[in-house]
Amino acid sequence: MTPRCLTALALILTATATTATAQEYLSYGPRPAYLVGQMTDGPLKDQLTQCLGQTPSRSDFSIGHRGAPLMLPEHTVESNVAAAQMGAGILECDVTFTADLELVCRHAQNDLHTTTNIVATDLGEKCTVPFTAASGDTPASAECRTSDLTLEEFRSLSAKMDASDNTATTTEGYLGGTASFRTDLYTHSATSMTHAESIELFRGLGAKFTPELKSPSVEMPFNGFTQADYAQKMIDEYKAAGIPASDVWAQSFDLQDVLYWIENEPEFGAQAVYLDDRYELEEGDGGLLDPMDAATFQPSMQELADMGVQYIAPPLWLLVTLDADGEMVPSVYADEATAAGLNIITWTLERSGPLNTGGGWYFQSVAEATDNDGVTYELLDVLAQDVGVVGVFSDWPATTTFYANCMGL
Missing domain, CATH: 3.20.20.190 (Phosphatidylinositol (PI) phosphodiesterase)
Known part of the structure; x- marks a missing residue:
């Protein structure tokens, strides 16, 4: 386990x-x-x-x-x-x-890129659409689905507030973007x-x-x-x-x-x-x-x-x-x-x-x-x-x- x-x-x-x-x-x-x-x-x-x-x-x-x-x-x-x-x-x-047909709690099948740290991990390469940095007028983007991962891989991710920064040029930057009326105080070790x-x-x-x-x-x-x-x-x-x-x-x-x-x-x-x-x-x-x-x-x-x-x-x-x-x-x-x-x-x-x-x-x-x-x-x-x-x-x-x-x- x-x-x-x-x-x-x-x-x-x-x-x-x-x-x-x-x-x-x-x-x-x-x-x-x-x-x-x-x-x-x-x-x-x-x-x-x-x-x-x-x-x-x-x-x-x-x-x-x-x-x-x-x-x-x-x-x-x-x-x-x-x-x-x-x-x-x-x-x-x-x-x-x-991917192995296990049921998990997630607002959408394709929200892992905004609700977890997946784009900043090795599993980001398994995403349906891996992270692409912002460039000029083109915003940063990604699409990561629970169906891209096994349950064991899903469990390895860290949960975070549902947000992303589409101006980001790095995966770490993309993990930001939390709305000003919310907070990141409780994101660490969320299960x-x-x-x-x-x-x-x-x-x-x-x-x-x-x-x-x-x-x-x-x-x-x-x-x-x-x-x-x-x-x-x-x-x-x-x-x-x-x-x-x-x-x-x-x-x-x-x-x-x-x-x-x-x-x-x-x-x-x-x-x-x-x-x-x-x-x-x-x-x-x-x-x-x-x-x-x-x-x-x-x-x-x-x-x-x-x-x-x-x-x-x-x-x-x-x-x-x-x-x-x-x-x-x-x-x-x-x-x-x-x-x-x-x-x-x-x-x-x-x-x-x-x-x-x-x-x-x-x-x-x-x-x-x-x-x-x-x-x-x-x-x-x-x-x-x-x-x-x-x-x-x-x-x-x-x-x-x-x-x-x-x-x-």
């Missing part, structure tokens, strides 16, 4: 051993209070202020998005331990596979995981599971490994670990994966989550940007429900819009999903950095009302109370846990 494998195992065993007392270690840290302090005065701010002294408790409403990657390298043991300590009741492993190891870790932390089957970057079948094999292998690892289907929300952007689980693994399919990436905007009444009429989506919300889909997960902005008074309200999309009886989960809070200039991609439908960090809780309140979402992914789960605890979610 390699040293990195032993490290991962030791950390997982430690987390398992402390499960019984995990509740004692929950902490919001300073960020929720900071965000409340930034809010515009009003009833919501008053209510949240009264909760600042509450004792944290775990909530399934709070979902760790790749762990807690606002500050710690995503999909590592350390990132998920931090998320659990912030009260995230559900933790995520994005699932992809190696990557296999999917099976994530199951043991999350169980040891007292959390539930939301694995996402990532779209392959390679053509399928891959060495005889079909898409159905891939979807089944992910579920089989929960069954092998004795995890009840009621504790697992399997996700995919590919509707066919969701339908596969509904048909072939109905207990797991009952909570399978269709990650909706049908993003479009059109001009709504009064010239405000409004999410496209969900009834025109194919398949429609009702058609999804008729197929057996019970959970849908669009991005934050697709669920909200601004009314004529500039107030956040549920979008047509949200209303259509609710009318079809779909449970709604959304993503991703705390991924935008400072919100003083509109919030970027995740806040695009409410950008005109987004001018300070306190808007985080204004948006979350509309999502929870008016849209009725059942869970929110966050890059810093303390923010969502605090709100859920305060509101009794």
Whole structure:
């Protein structure tokens, strides 16, 4: 067993051993209070202020998005331990596979060049596209896939914050580029995981599971490994670990994966989550940007429900819009999903950095009302109370846990 494998195992065993007392270690840290302090005065701010002294408790409403990657390298043991300590009741492993068909936690099959140190190691030569230095107007580039490596080779890599510097002329320089609102303080010795190891870790932390089957970057079948094999292998690892289907929300952007689980693994399919990436905007009444009429989506919300889909997960902005008074309200999309009886989960809070200039991609439908960090809780309140979402992914789960605890979610 390699040293990195032993490290991962030791950390997982430690987390398992402390499960019984995990509740004692929950902490919001300073960020929720900071965000409340930034809010515009009003009833919501008053209510949240009264909760600042509450004792944290775990909530399934709070979902760790790749762990807690606002500050710690995503999909590592350390990132998920931090998320659990912030009260995230559900933790995520994005699932992809190696050259020897082992399942590992990685946001994309082809992200090793930005999430690990691979380009600065001898394994960089095995990348689908090895590192090329920036030259003139041509940026630095690389593409390194988990499917380029065996599991043993994958384990030898060091995880880092998801970033790269496309102006770099050296491999060491390319490893930089971390966003200014994030940090590299916790990157050293961060421990990557296999999917099976994530199951043991999350169980040891007292959390539930939301694995996402990532779209392959390679053509399928891959060495005889079909898409159905891939979807089944992910579920089989929960069954092998004795995890009840009621504790697992399997996700995919590919509707066919969701339908596969509904048909072939109905207990797991009952909570399978269709990650909706049908993003479009059109001009709504009064010239405000409004999410496209969900009834025109194919398949429609009702058609999804008729197929057996019970959970849908669009991005934050697709669920909200601004009314004529500039107030956040549920979008047509949200209303259509609710009318079809779909449970709604959304993503991703705390991924935008400072919100003083509109919030970027995740806040695009409410950008005109987004001018300070306190808007985080204004948006979350509309999502929870008016849209009725059942869970929110966050890059810093303390923010969502605090709100859920305060509101009794």
